[in-house]
Amino acid sequence: MDRVDLLPPHAGDDLTARADACAAAPLLNCLLREVAGPRELRAGRAVHRLPGTGRLLRVRGTRRPTDPEVHTDGAWHRLDHAGLVGLVVEELTLHTGRSNHELPAEMTDSRDVVAALLAARACATPPDDLYLRSEQSLVTGHPHHPAPKARGGGPASAWLPYAPEAYARFPVVLLGVREDEAVEEGDTSALDALGEAPSGYRLLPAHPWQLDLVARQLAPAFADGRLVRLGTTGFPLWPTAAIRTLYAPGHDLFLKFSLDVRITNDVRRLWRHDLLRLRRTDAAVVRAFEAGPGPAAWLGDRGYRTARSAFEELAVLVREGFTGRLLPGTTPLLAAGLVEGFEGSPLDRTGDPAGWWEAYLRAVVPPALTAFADHGVVLEAHLQNTLVAVDAAGTPVQALFRDAEGVKLLPGTERGAGWERLVYCLVVNHLMEIAAALAERRPGLDPWPAVRHELARHGLPEAAALLRAPTLPGKTNLLLRWTGADGAAARYLPLPNPLAGPRT
Known part of the structure; x- marks a missing residue:
C-alpha cells in the first residue's frame, strides 16, 4: 500500500x-x-x-x-x-x-x-479569514500525544457541532445569573455587550456543549431561579484550536470556557485555583511585555465571571482581542497551524525559506527569553499558545502570546524547573516542530544555525548553556497518561539536542 x-x-x-x-x-x-x-x-x-x-x-x-x-x-x-x-x-x-x-x-x-x-x-x-483557517486546521493535533483528538468517548453528534477542525461556528447560550449568585474578578464588562440580562441578574455566556455535559448538576439552580436562560448570542463565535476558547470577530473578543472533557492530558475545566491566581499572573505578564523588546504582544486575560454554585463549571474567562496589539497590515496565524498545514500558509509560498525562518526566530525567541530573564515570567510558548503575525508577503514580523493559565512565575517556580519548562515549550514543542515542517518542504535547508545564532544574541547564561547541552527535555505524554500521572506533573526524557552543533 x-x-x-x-x-x-x-x-x-x-x-x-x-x-x-x-x-x-x-x-x-x-x-x-x-x-x-x-x-x-x-x-x-x-x-x-x-x-x-x-x-x-x-x-x-x-x-x-x-x-x-x-x-x-x-x-x-x-x-x-x-x-x-x-x-x-x-x-x-x-x-x-x-x-x-x-x-x-x-x-x-x-x-x-x-x-x-x-x-x-x-x-x-x-x-475565508486566514487567521481562523489556521486556528481550525489541526486535524492531527499535538504531534507527540497518543490520543490528541479524543473527545471523551461520546458520540460525534455531541461534539462535532462545536469542533474547530470541522470549521464549526455557533452562537453561545446566554444565561442570567442572579446577582447574589454571581462571582467575578477583573474587567468583565465585555460580557455585558453580548446581550441583556433582566433586573437582578448578570449576563453569563455559556458553551452549549458544557451545558449539556453538566445539565443534571445545574437543574436545581434553574429550578429555583439562581440561573435563567436568556437565549443565545445573535451572532456566531468561532472555536479556536483550544476548542473551549471561542473568538467573536465582530467584538474582537475571546471567551474561554470550562469543558468537562479530557482533551490530551487534562479535563479542561477552568479550575478554581487557576482562576484565583489569574489576575496576578496576567498582570505580571503584562508588565513584562510593556518593558519587553520589539513589537511582541500579550493577549491578556482580563477577568472571569461565574456562578457561585457552579464556580468551575460555568466560569467564563474574558481574553483580549487583537485591537491595539496587532501591527497594522499584518495577519496573525497560529503557530500550530503552520506545522499542521492549511491553504494559504506562508510556509508553502515563501521564496526565501532561510530568510523567513530568521524572521520567525527574531519575532518569537527574544520576547520569551526576555520575559524569563528580566521579569521571571515563564511563558507557555508552545505551538498552540503562540500566534505569529505576517506581513503582506507572508514574512513574520510579530509574535503574540496567550493563556495566563499556563504561565509560571519566578521565584514561586524554581528557576531551573522554570527554564526546563520554557525550553520544552519554546524549543522542543515549538521551534523543533516549525523547523521540521520547514525543512520537510525545503530539502537541504538546515534550520539550526539560525536558531543557534538567535539564542547566542542574548546574554542569558541558560541560553549559552543550552547551546552546549547534549540533550533537550522531551515531555513523555504517552508514559504520563499510561501511568495515570496528573497532566500538570510533566516528566521529561533527554532528547538529542540539534543546537549542540558547530558554531556559526
Whole structure:
C-alpha cells in the first residue's frame, strides 16, 4: 500500500486509511521517542526494537511516521490503527509493569474523532479569514500525544457541532445569573455587550456543549431561579484550536470556557485555583511585555465571571482581542497551524525559506527569553499558545502570546524547573516542530544555525548553556497518561539536542 497522504481529504480518498494514518502518526511519535530503542535504517526504512516485547517495528518518514509494520513469524506485517494500539498496550504493560484500561479507549476514540472530522471537512467550507483557517486546521493535533483528538468517548453528534477542525461556528447560550449568585474578578464588562440580562441578574455566556455535559448538576439552580436562560448570542463565535476558547470577530473578543472533557492530558475545566491566581499572573505578564523588546504582544486575560454554585463549571474567562496589539497590515496565524498545514500558509509560498525562518526566530525567541530573564515570567510558548503575525508577503514580523493559565512565575517556580519548562515549550514543542515542517518542504535547508545564532544574541547564561547541552527535555505524554500521572506533573526524557552543533 502506498504512503497515506495526511492532508485534508479529497474525493475518492480512503477515509479509513486516512484516519488511521492521521491517528497513528502522533502515537508512533510517542512510542518511538519514549519507549523504543535507537533507530536503524534498513532498506530505507527506520527500524526500532521495542524493549518490552523484543519485537521489531518499522515505519516510513520521520516527522509524521506512517505505515507501521511489526516483524513476527519471520515476516513484516502491516498494522492498522487498532493493531498499533494493541501493540502499544502489550509493549507498555511489559515495559512499565502496569496496566491501563482508559488510555487504549482514548486512542481509539481519538482515531474515530479524526475519521468524523475528515468526513465533516469534506462537506464543509473553510473560513475565508486566514487567521481562523489556521486556528481550525489541526486535524492531527499535538504531534507527540497518543490520543490528541479524543473527545471523551461520546458520540460525534455531541461534539462535532462545536469542533474547530470541522470549521464549526455557533452562537453561545446566554444565561442570567442572579446577582447574589454571581462571582467575578477583573474587567468583565465585555460580557455585558453580548446581550441583556433582566433586573437582578448578570449576563453569563455559556458553551452549549458544557451545558449539556453538566445539565443534571445545574437543574436545581434553574429550578429555583439562581440561573435563567436568556437565549443565545445573535451572532456566531468561532472555536479556536483550544476548542473551549471561542473568538467573536465582530467584538474582537475571546471567551474561554470550562469543558468537562479530557482533551490530551487534562479535563479542561477552568479550575478554581487557576482562576484565583489569574489576575496576578496576567498582570505580571503584562508588565513584562510593556518593558519587553520589539513589537511582541500579550493577549491578556482580563477577568472571569461565574456562578457561585457552579464556580468551575460555568466560569467564563474574558481574553483580549487583537485591537491595539496587532501591527497594522499584518495577519496573525497560529503557530500550530503552520506545522499542521492549511491553504494559504506562508510556509508553502515563501521564496526565501532561510530568510523567513530568521524572521520567525527574531519575532518569537527574544520576547520569551526576555520575559524569563528580566521579569521571571515563564511563558507557555508552545505551538498552540503562540500566534505569529505576517506581513503582506507572508514574512513574520510579530509574535503574540496567550493563556495566563499556563504561565509560571519566578521565584514561586524554581528557576531551573522554570527554564526546563520554557525550553520544552519554546524549543522542543515549538521551534523543533516549525523547523521540521520547514525543512520537510525545503530539502537541504538546515534550520539550526539560525536558531543557534538567535539564542547566542542574548546574554542569558541558560541560553549559552543550552547551546552546549547534549540533550533537550522531551515531555513523555504517552508514559504520563499510561501511568495515570496528573497532566500538570510533566516528566521529561533527554532528547538529542540539534543546537549542540558547530558554531556559526
